[in-house]
Amino acid sequence: MGTLSSRLVKKYDVLSLSTGDLLRQHIAERTAVGQQAEGIVARGGLVPDEIMLQVVSSKLDALRNRHWILDGKLLDTHLQAQNTPLSLVVNLDVADEVILSRISDRWVHLPSGRIYNMSYNRPKVDGLDDETGEPLAKRPDDNPEIFAHRLKQFHESTSPLVSYYASQPKSARMVTLQGQSSDEIWPKLEAAVRSSFPNLRERAAARRQHSLSDTFRTGKDAWSAKV
Secondary structure (H helix, E strand, O other), rough: OHHHHHHHHHHHHOEEEHHHHHHHHHHHHHHHHHHHHHHEEEEOOOHHHHHHHHHHHHHHHHHOOOOEEEEEEOOHHHHHHHHOOOOOEEEOOOOHHHHHHHOEEEEEEEOOOOOEEOOOEEEOOOEEOOOOOOEEEOOOOOOOOHHHHHHHHHHHHHHHHHHHHHOOOOOOOOEEOOOOOOHHHHEEEHHHHHHHHHOOEEEEHHHHHHHHHHHHHHHHHHHHHOO
């Protein structure tokens, strides 16, 4: 979901929070929460909800009156208590073998969270971040053995969550999107987001890009008509 979240943030006026990135920040900074989570992550386990609530809740509480994406496990009870219920839940249905192959090829710019993949989203210079030129790194838990264990636990804990939202028509809208790549899933995700938030604003840079594209197409059509 990280690549797709980045596309949404780049095009639309939304903020993105990654539970994984926030957790890794706590671990790197050796906070109390980070020290609790470090051993669990190293073993390939899933961090308990009560720890993740501490990691994410303070960030979410500061985002009132903003559109945001939470990339990771949902904290619905806390959000309801804060009177900021979820509006849209996106369940990505991607085959495990596809996920595991991407993990093997994934590199990250840790300070920003920018993600690269040597199969389909390579950095301009291998091993270096496109924007800063700083070195890329492997996450400690980014190896197939640990991640296969995490996937098993993820499916066990997420299946009840998917069933819950599917059975709650008056709660957040849930959509399940299938695909083998980000490029395949992106148009489906964008359509779901635009349908749920028709007044969501595009960022100025994205609007300018559309305007230039429209001008180019118009000029090309006029040239074709003259010919």
